[in-house]
Amino acid sequence: MNSRKQWALKSGIALALAITGVIAQAEPLKANVIHWWTSGGESAAIRQFADAYNQAGGQWVDNAVAGADQARATAINRIVGGDPPTAAQFNTSKQFHDLIDQGLLNNVDTVATKENWAAIFPQSILESIKVNGHYYAAPVDIHMPAWFFYSKPVFAKAGIAGDPKSFDEFVGDLDKLKKAGVIPLALGGQPWQEKITFDAVFADVGGPDLYLKVYRDRDQNAVKSDAFKKVLASFKKLHDYVDAGSPGRNWNDATALVISGKAGVQIMGDWAKGEFSAAKQAPGKDFGCFPGFGPRSPYLVAGDVFVFPKTDNATAIKAQNLLATVMTSPQAQVAFSAKKGSIPIRPDVDVNQLDICAKEGIAIMKDKSRQLPNPEMLLSPDMQGALTDVITNFWNKNQSVDDAQKAFASALKG
């Protein structure tokens, strides 16, 4: 009896110790993350976040969905269906504002205050993520959708010395490329690519003031002005320098033209660097990059954020806060940007790992006056779509500049 009681007591103590030992060991904070970064380069990039998160005591469960629209739709449907992810990717835009209105997102104010986001992040990004005084998204990168990439051997062959300093000089370069027998401008004729090209011309030829008046203030007079007419005309002029096979072409096929020396220039976002490096071409050596014309050219700011669906589960909230902290931390930002081709969202990072195009972008970002928010940040997805329709019509049909101007004005009215 005695020994049995002793045995029971001992095993009871041992069991109690074991249980508390287990509880004392921290449970990894599981995070289901939906995003659309599925290609090789993008996967390597998001792995930086996942690794950093796992090291910080989390457990990253990946839910990648290719196609930005599908990924967002999946996230929204899962939230509505009662099986929300821990975090979901959106663009730095108004896409997630409806979710905020419906009360479907948690805010990350605690992280924002602790990490002092208001002091670190660029103004345009802060305006996108801070709604009604609360921070609802963690920004993770800055992409510039309108870089000019060109093939150095092709430029040399056409006798072009350096980066063009103005739009007219650019057109002159395109003429030289045409004479040299290559496709001057490699464009994939899809509506979103045409819109990017238009926005590049708009920012450079129209200037930041006109740009903001139109996209941010939706000023009808600005749209109906002669300056805007000039923007439209300059945009349409580029059509002479695009090849006949352009309509429908994927953006990577257009980059392939530049890579293989069949074309001179492509206007595309800095994610295009991934295609170049997949073809083992180096910036500065095999291809050149410049963000606009002249030393004061505007720098369009676009990017991606992660939002945090509403939940009252304490563990999930901890996981969300940890994610927000890790993804915006300096080390993770640099590691991510190096693989992604984007630039970090905070200026206080070590930029030596990044390529020269990114370094140039970071230097430009330090000058607040050159930053221009992407149209997505200023317009609802619906209006951005309507304007894209106007632009693609103008580009592909024989529409007069006046008619295009009228159509743009009417679409902007909403």
Added chain:
Amino acid sequence: MGTLKSHALPPEMTASRRPVAARRGRPLRKRWSLAAWVALIPMMVTVVFAYLGTMLWTARVSLSNSRTFPSNDFVGFTQYVRLFHNDRWLVSLQHIAVYGVCFIVACLVIGMLLAIFIDQRVMAEGVLRTVFLYPYAMSFVATGLVWQWILNPELGAQSLLHKMGFTHARFDWIVDQDFVIYTIVIATVWQASGLVMAVMLAGLRGIDDELWKAARIDGIPRWRVYMSIVIPMLGPSVSTAFVLLFVAVVKLFDAVVAMTQGGPGTASEVPAKFIMDYLFGRANIGLASAASIVLLATVLAILAPFLYARSRSASRKEV
């Protein structure tokens, strides 16, 4: 099947003529009607909760100002007005009409021909059947890209013709505003004809061997047998194939996205893509719902006379 001509009226209709049988038959009729209704419960539940429910919900949303989520902000027919002032929507309707006619006719003809020819006891029938059916098995995201390459004037057919020496040959439909919709016809006919062939083949295989023997004895030439007897007997198969194709036409989306993204400009825009764009990308489910209702109403308008004629002849076997 060809030997049967009399179509007896269903028992319900004859019961009144035979009172004795009716007395015996009424409980019987109720019993077997009951079994049929029980068996149809899954269908009725689905129709009410899934389909009818969705149609009513969509109609409700189309009367509101909903963006990403359904809202209760009712605005009457504003979305419909906006819809019919939207150039993209209007051209998408034109395109789908042109596409629909070409696609359905081409698939029916090619599918029927393939089925008839394969039915001729050819060698390697299994291989041939798989060759014609495999396009249906493949995801159109990849095959659409391949067709885009083949039809691209600088990568595909036109450049091949140029290299072969026909320097003035032109096959750049895919970049041409007026002809791009026909390139979509080509690629989707490639994908769907095999399925039509399978449906027709199933019908052909259901035809009594006696018929062939009888025709051979009578000395009728084979092609005549086909034209006058077999093809009319394939009525149900053609009707099935027609509905399958019609559904595919209305839902046309993957092909357009993979091949042209609706371009050049909006020259190959189609209603399903319009709806998808506004549903997901542009976060305007109000407009997307209005477009869906208009599409559904159009389909109903086209199908209703067809279905009405069928139900009129319900006392005979439907063909």
Added chain:
Amino acid sequence: MNTTLEPSARVSRQQHARRKRFSPSRLGIYSFLIIAALFFLLPLYVMLVTSVKPMDEIRLGNLLALPAHFTLQPWSDAWQSACTGLDCNGIRVGFWNSVRIVVPSTVFSIVIGAINGYALSFWRPRGAGVFFGVLLLGAFIPYQVMIYPMVRVLASVHLFSSLPGIVIIHTIFGMPVMTLLFRNYYAGIPLELFKAARIDGGGFWRIFFQLMLPMSLPIIVVAMILQVTNIWNDYLLGLVFAGTRNLPMTVQLNNIINTTTGEKIYNVNMAATILTSVVPLAVYFISGRWFVRGIASGAVKG
């Protein structure tokens, strides 16, 4: 066919057969089929050739050219090491999930379609035609429009993000076409057969299982082709309704093929697409043995 023939008749039959094989009509048949086959095979050729070239060659843009450097690496990548997000494990990850979704979904949708078609065609309960009409109209709704309402419906019965949930969804979406297929097929079966069976004392289910179903083999094959292909190749419904543990292979396939701003590795994409389509193709090829003729003929005579 009668196998005991007079010797002279047998010889003349052989001669007739030989003559038949090379007659102009046979030649015409074969040439049509071969030309059609070439047209159908052209994209497959491009896909195969692209899938064994390195990306440098593909960037040059010669579609029909045979590879200068033949490589099977894209195939291996597609199966097991292509990146589909954070994980780089290719498409094989979701293979068994796809099977677990396809098998019950196909079986349920075909069975329910057959029962519906049978009930609608022979028994015709009053008013059932209206339900069928609405069902048929429902086939025309773009399925993306139905996703949000169905999410709400399934969530309310706690079946959202589950295997039963996705099976129900596939059955619902397949019901219109399956019902139509069987209803039209049974419409071609003589009513006399049915009435004879009723007179023999058959009830609803007995007639179905013992008479109609065995006669339906060709249309079951077509139904199987339709459903296996559609469900196997579906990814949006699986993505939304199946739950993260049951994601079908097509989600990985889509992640490989489709990227917004990432590099597109065309050779891997083509290899992955062909690999994914192997299952439906196998179904087509194997099901061929049931595409036999004369199933109804014996029943009619009897």
